[in-house]
Amino acid sequence: MKDHLRWPQSRAITTVAVGGLAAAMLLSGCASGPGSDASGDSSEPDVTLTVASFLLDGTPNADMVHWFLDTVEEESDGSITFDYFAAESLCPSSEIVQCVVDGRADMGVVPAAYTPDKFPLQNLSALPFMTDDNAAMTRAFYELNKGNEEFNAESSRLGLTNLAYWPAGASLFGTKVPLESTEDFEGMRVRAVGDGLLAAMEAVGASPIALTAGEMYEGVERGVIDGLANNMDAPIAYKLTEVLDYWTDTGYGHYITIGMWISQAAYDRMSPAQQEIFDSAVERLNTGEGIAAFAATAATQCDYMLDQPNVELTRWSDEEIDSFKAMTGDTAEQMWIETAKSAGIEDPEAVLEEYRGYLDEFGADDTTRVAPLADCAERFANR
Structure with a gap:
């Protein structure tokens, strides 16, 4: 993953070379590099998705996103990679959704509340005293997005697929x-x-x-x-x-959720096998593994605050x-x-x-x- 403005510096900006399905490579005896068979023909298309994010790296929310991106890269053996722009370095927060709609980015990460006119239902998270449980809220939005047509339509009518909504953290x-x-x-x-x-x-x-x-x-x-x-x-x-x-x-x-979307056009660039890998990571992002990454970093935030006199x-x-x-x-x-x-x-x-x-x-x-x-x-x- 090529990561722009990633912080902290100990997590270096790198480009990870990865490729097609591991099982297919093993079956074909592939040894000529990611996503290629022995003759050099690509077994899966190389897809690079541009991600516009408002998040500062090194935060629980950013680490949750990176868990997802890293998982997709690893499990696709690198046929899917990401060009990640942190901290509004590609699009300002208020424009990130539009950036994905118009194709400047393939994926976007930003609170739905920054564009409330587009996502009135998704601003349910603004309602007070509902819960402080990150895992329960993330799963609730995931189930709504899967099963409620009106909720899902807020994204689909823009040509977007919602991948996750999760709480940015209790107020x-x-x-x-x-x-x-x-x-x-x-x-x-x-x-x-x-x-x-x-x-x-x-x-x-x-x-x-x-x-x-x-x-x-x-x-x-x-x-x-x-x-x-x-x-x-x-x-x-x-x-x-x-x-x-x-x-x-x-x-x-x-008080607010962070949304992550992909454009339908970008999703369609992936092969069926790649989409299956991508979708599997989406499910795990929403059903526990993503929030586990969030919680691990959040615990270090409390350590920091305790150390401040x-x-x-x-x-x-x-x-x-x-x-x-x-x-x-x-x-x-x-x-x-x-x-x-x-x-x-x-x-x-x-x-x-x-x-x-x-x-x-x-x-x-x-x-x-x-x-x-x-x-x-x-x-x-x-x-």
């Missing part, structure tokens, strides 16, 4: 002063993205300000915002522990979380329903009910639970 508030209760939000200018967070901030008297992740540091430094809502990437990958000391898990849960990370009490939930009410849910209906969705309530059912189903097993923020808050409390 973590970074502030200049301690955030001990909902009252502390009053008058605070908070960076927030997604309809749910916007509604929640307004409900508690804060002023939500929409900034991209890359704009957060400068927003704090210049006094545009007093605090922000993001995830555990924020204090580390975006170096925000340099300007914010106080980090709080308010129990809000997940200026950083405090706390979780609100159940009583304070209940107060926050009561103040937000069902405003975000009603806003989401109205937005979906105005976009032509016939029965968004049914989609929401189906989604909740999947969250209940896949969140019932504590052995598969992945909640790095809650785990980190517990580590801070016990240190």
Whole structure:
């Protein structure tokens, strides 16, 4: 995989030479290189897919993406490779979906909330207090995408196939002063993205300000915002522990999903055998292996925060979380329903009910639970 702007530097930028199906190579006695038989004829077409991503490398979300790309490369014996552009180096975040639609990129990785007009249903993740379980939410979206025609159509009508939606991480508030209760939000200018967070901030008297992740540091430094809502990437990958000391898990849960899409035209460039390998990796990405890669990196993020002498990370009490939930009410849910209906969705309530059912189903097993923020808050409390 050719990786542009990959970080950290210990993971060097390389081009990995790989090729066709290993089994086919072995059966044919191939020894002349990836994707070729003994006579030099290609057993599978060499396909290179260009990936436009908004993610900084070295983060849990980026490592989840790299797990998928590396798996496809390895299992295709390199007949499928990726030209990966990290950190908006090919397309800005707000244009990544359009870049895939118009062919500047074959695949895109970006939050659906950055283009909410295209994906009203997929912004279910904006609804507060649903779950903080990464594994359950990822699986819920996967099942919706497989089985719900309206949900799937949001991507297919653009000529895209959705490969995965997963939560970027549970909502973590970074502030200049301690955030001990909902009252502390009053008058605070908070960076927030997604309809749910916007509604929640307004409900508690804060002023939500929409900034991209890359704009957060400068927003704090210049006094545009007093605090922000993001995830555990924020204090580390975006170096925000340099300007914010106080980090709080308010129990809000997940607030945004990251989507990964491939254009149908790019998918069709792969042979049936390559598509089978690709699809198998997609399934495993959504059913546990991808989130395992996410969780492994997230654990190191907590290690980093624990090592910072200026950083405090706390979780609100159940009583304070209940107060926050009561103040937000069902405003975000009603806003989401109205937005979906105005976009032509016939029965968004049914989609929401189906989604909740999947969250209940896949969140019932504590052995598969992945909640790095809650785990980190517990580590801070016990240190």
